[in-house]
Ligand SMILES: [Ca+2]
Ligand SMILES: [Ca+2]
């Protein structure tokens with residue numbers, strides 16, 4: 205069984221999506237249970253309860269939450285949250301496989317045969333995500349900077365000499381506000 209690898213994602217907090225994000229449901233093929241086959245269409249992601257039901261009818265079982273995503277809006281691209289890209293779900297009849305990928309990979313994936321919906325009538329665009337990149341190399345992924353309000357193109361948004369990632373580590377306690385030029389906790393919580 206292949207573990208799905210998302211090239212882009214949005215992380216929630218304490219198991220909850222940040223409003224108005226939708227949950228991405230991870231559905232696994234149940235061998236012998238339906239039309240999906242464990243050697244090929246091993247897993248696929250869904251975004252709504254109706255999709256979970258549709259995929260369940262095709263032999264997939266709910267496996268867990270894979271992440272969170274901005275729901276499709278209209279009209280695009282004006283309604284899309286700043287910094288996000290479309291996330292596609294497409295399947296290939298050649299390899300009997302489904303894939304999830306950002307818009308930047310659409311041409312390459314189409315050439316590889318990923319041109320079809322997961323099931324008849326299924327959406328091919330699941331919603332919008334932040335690309336998994338850190339354009340200013342300050343240690344904070346672009347999407348986290350959009351959510352925090354820091355500048356994804358400027359490593360030191362408030363110009364106080366400490367990078368955004370030093371002030372607000374992605375996986376640790378923040379020591380100060382990277383948007384305000386005031387060091388609140390220069391020596392942990394002593395100052
Ligand atoms: Ca950054
Ligand atoms: Ca930054």
Ligand SMILES: [Ca+2]
Pocket residue numbers: 360361362363364365366367368371382
């Ligand atoms: Ca700073």
